[in-house]
Amino acid sequence: MPGFLIACLLAVVGVVCAADLQATGDARAKPKPVTSFGYLDANKDARISKEEAKADWAVNQRFAEADRNRDGYLDASEFKRLTQG
Numbered sequence: 258m259p260g261f262l263i264a265c266l267l268a269v270v271g272v273v274c275a276a277d278l279q280a281t282g283d284a285r286a287k288p289k290p291v292t293s294f295g296y297l298d299a300n301k302d303a304r305i306s307k308e309e310a311k312a313d314w315a316v317n318q319r320f321a322e323a324d325r326n327r328d329g330y331l332d333a334s335e336f337k338r339l340t341q342g
Contacts (some may be wrong), residue, residue, distance in 0.1 A: 288315035294336045304330040 272317070291299075292313045297305045299312075307329065310316040316331070316339065323331055323339040331339070 288318055290315045290336075292316070292341050294333055297336075303334050305336060306330055 263331050288311050293307065297309050297312055297316065305316070307317075307320055310320045310331065316336075319339060320331065323335050325335055325338070
């Protein structure tokens with residue numbers, strides 16, 4: 258009986274995980290920022306530093322990719338590109 262309950266529990270977990278992947282699409286999809294440019298720009302210098310980016314996991318993870326001019330900061334256009342693509 259305990260084996261049957263464990264098997265049922267594992268089946269339910271598998272279905273939930275599969276449904277979550279279908280709902281979100283590709284499991285390797287790039288994370289999207291959840292905070293705004295204004296919130297991340299803590300010192301209000303109109304750009305987001307690598308340190309400021311740490312406040313949002315997705316921005317921090319994709320910072321180097323988003324910093325297209327390689328100046329070490331994200332400006333508003335780089336941030337917009339990050340959030341839309």
